[in-house]
Each structure stands twice: as structure tokens, then as C-alpha cells.
Amino acid sequence: MSSEKSIRLAAGDVELTVEPESGCRIGSLRVGGTELLRQGERYGAFPMVPWCGRTRxxxxxxxxxxxxxPLNAPPHAIHGTGRDTAWRTARAGGGEAAFFYDLADPWPYTGRVTQTFALTDDSLTLRMGVETYGTSFPAQAGWHPWFLRNLGAGGDDVRIDFTxxxxxxRGDDHLPTGKRITPLPGPWDDCFGMPDGVDVTLTWPGELELTVKSPAEWVVVYDEQAEAVCVEPQSGPPNGLNTDPRYVTPIEPLEIATTWSWRRL
Known part of the structure; x- marks a missing residue:
């Protein structure tokens, strides 16, 4: 096992770069040479763990x-601690890799978080698990990808389709009020319920179609930035540690997965 600054996975003409020392985020996803993710140390695609979105x-x-x-998005705490942690590499080779880190301050419970990547020429499957070393605790997990709004080849901006x-x-404090409403048109910085599983399609007309799927029932869609849009499958809603707690126990870890699949248009 080791700690490395960047790990590259490849399958066909698809390249994925994982940065374990920078929160085990995806730094780059290139399909046929075209970058799909916004670049920069805060962007790419990062894991949200052991909570997702804002905790009141x-x-x-x-x-x-x-x-x-810690209030890293005052007056709230946002997106967990995993993105600010150096993860260790358990294995990496070809189109697959696995990473882990041990929960520590400022999270008050001990345990382990794992994340695996499986890349093919037309898909990426991510899996994350949270286990405890003893005490049961509420937790959440998910992913926060920053997909480019425009792929830079002169085509139209991305279109987001989901039902x-x-x-x-959403209240004025950006947290769910507890009321479920009929979905509104965007722009969004909102959480949606998809009880049959997350299924969101991003289409860059004439260029690429990418579908984000997950057995998870929650997705946050954020498209208020000019540069990128976010489709975030997660195990519970924002502030869910308080409103919809899912407990990690010695016999039941928290597990979540998502698959991104794409095809050229």
C-alpha cells in the first residue's frame, strides 16, 4: 500500500486520473481526448463522506x-471530511483501483472509508463504503462531480434530463425544509428524490451523452455556475445526519455505488 500524488487508469481511449492525496478526487476524465470535468483543485469529482451537502x-x-x-461553509458544515484527507492506495492497475482512509478528527467516530474505481471504454463505476471500528454512528456518502457545461469544441451547452x-x-438557509414539492424548473441547487434509483442524463448535443445512475434514492443537481454542472448521487438528503440518519453499525456498513456511462453522438 502506498500514497501517491496521481494515479492514471485507462481503458481504450478513455483516461481517468485519481488524486488520492487530494481527497481521492477524480482530477480528470477524458473520453477520446475530450475532458469532461472542470479542472482545478476544488473541482474534478470528489467523494462526499461521512456526510453530504450541508449539515445545519x-x-x-x-x-x-x-x-x-467545523463550519467550513458558515453557518453550516459541508460535504464531509473525506475530500480534505489524504487517502491510501490499496491497489491500482489497468482500469481498476482501490483506496481507503481511517476516519479521524474532526469526525468524532473511528472507522474506515473505502472507494473503488472500475473503468471501461464506455463507463466508470464508483463504489464507496463506510464501516465502524466499534460505535455505531449516522453517516452519509456520495459524489460531487463538476461536469463541464461546454466541452469546448464549439458545440452547445449541456442539457440535463431527469424525472x-x-x-x-429549499429554505433560505439552503437546507431542505422537510416539505416535498413538485419538481420545479432550473436553475437548481436542489435535492431531488428518485426512489427507483438515480437516473440523470447529460447531453452535449452532437458530441456526447453521459448517464449518471445509482441505486441511491437522492440526487442533488447544481447548475448555477457558468463553467460546470453537478449531478450528485448520495445516500441521503442535505442535513440528513439530523433529518434522515442512516446508521453505520458493526454488522452493517454504509455502501453506495454509481455508474457513469457514455456514448458518442
């Missing part, structure tokens, strides 16, 4: 035990 006021409880997290069953009403 950085506070949550595990039974009677109350915890406070959620509901939208979480």
Missing part, C-alpha cells in the same frame, strides 16, 4: 450524544 450549524446527535463539526418523483423544498 455543523451540529448533529448520535442518540443523546451531541457533536459539533424525479419530488423535490426537497
Amino acid at each position: 450549524d455543523g451540529e448533529f446527535s448520535n442518540g443523546a450524544v451531541h457533536h459539533r463539526l 424525479p418523483e419530488w423535490q426537497e423544498e
Whole structure:
């Protein structure tokens, strides 16, 4: 096992770069030489773990035990600690790789997070798991990819197509109010429910179609930036540590997967 700055996976004319020391984020995904992800140390595609989106006021409880997290998006805590952690490489070769890190401060519980990558010439499957070393605790996991709005070859901007069953009403504090509403037209910085599994298609007309699927039932779509759009499959809604806790126990880890598949148009 090792720690490396960048690991490259390849399949056919597809190249994927993973940066384990930078939160185990995907730094680059190139299909036929065309970059699909916004570049930069905050971008690419990063794992959200052990929570997703905003946690209200950085506070949550595990039974009677109350915890406070650092407010990295005041007044809230956002996107977990995994993206700010150096992960270790368990294996890497060809089109597959696996990574892990041990939970530590500022997360108040011990455990291990794993993430695997499986690349083919027309798909990428990501899997993440959270396990505890003893005490059960609420947790979430998901991914936050920054897909380029325009692929830079003179084509049209991306189109987002999906049919959620509901939208979480968003309050002024950017957190769900607890009310489910009929999905509204974009632009979005919103969480949607897809109880049959996440299924969102991104189409760059005349260039590429990419589908994000996951057995998870929640997806956040963010398209308020000029440069990129985000489609974020996750195991629960924002602030879910408080409103919809999913417990990691010694016999039941938290597991989530997503597959991105693409075809040229």
C-alpha cells in the first residue's frame, strides 16, 4: 500500500486520473481526448463522506450524544471530511483501483472509508463504503462531480434530463425544509428524490451523452455556475445526519455505488 500524488487508469481511449492525496478526487476524465470535468483543485469529482451537502450549524446527535463539526461553509458544515484527507492506495492497475482512509478528527467516530474505481471504454463505476471500528454512528456518502457545461469544441451547452418523483423544498438557509414539492424548473441547487434509483442524463448535443445512475434514492443537481454542472448521487438528503440518519453499525456498513456511462453522438 502506498500514497501517491496521481494515479492514471485507462481503458481504450478513455483516461481517468485519481488524486488520492487530494481527497481521492477524480482530477480528470477524458473520453477520446475530450475532458469532461472542470479542472482545478476544488473541482474534478470528489467523494462526499461521512456526510453530504450541508449539515445545519455543523451540529448533529448520535442518540443523546451531541457533536459539533467545523463550519467550513458558515453557518453550516459541508460535504464531509473525506475530500480534505489524504487517502491510501490499496491497489491500482489497468482500469481498476482501490483506496481507503481511517476516519479521524474532526469526525468524532473511528472507522474506515473505502472507494473503488472500475473503468471501461464506455463507463466508470464508483463504489464507496463506510464501516465502524466499534460505535455505531449516522453517516452519509456520495459524489460531487463538476461536469463541464461546454466541452469546448464549439458545440452547445449541456442539457440535463431527469424525472424525479419530488423535490426537497429549499429554505433560505439552503437546507431542505422537510416539505416535498413538485419538481420545479432550473436553475437548481436542489435535492431531488428518485426512489427507483438515480437516473440523470447529460447531453452535449452532437458530441456526447453521459448517464449518471445509482441505486441511491437522492440526487442533488447544481447548475448555477457558468463553467460546470453537478449531478450528485448520495445516500441521503442535505442535513440528513439530523433529518434522515442512516446508521453505520458493526454488522452493517454504509455502501453506495454509481455508474457513469457514455456514448458518442
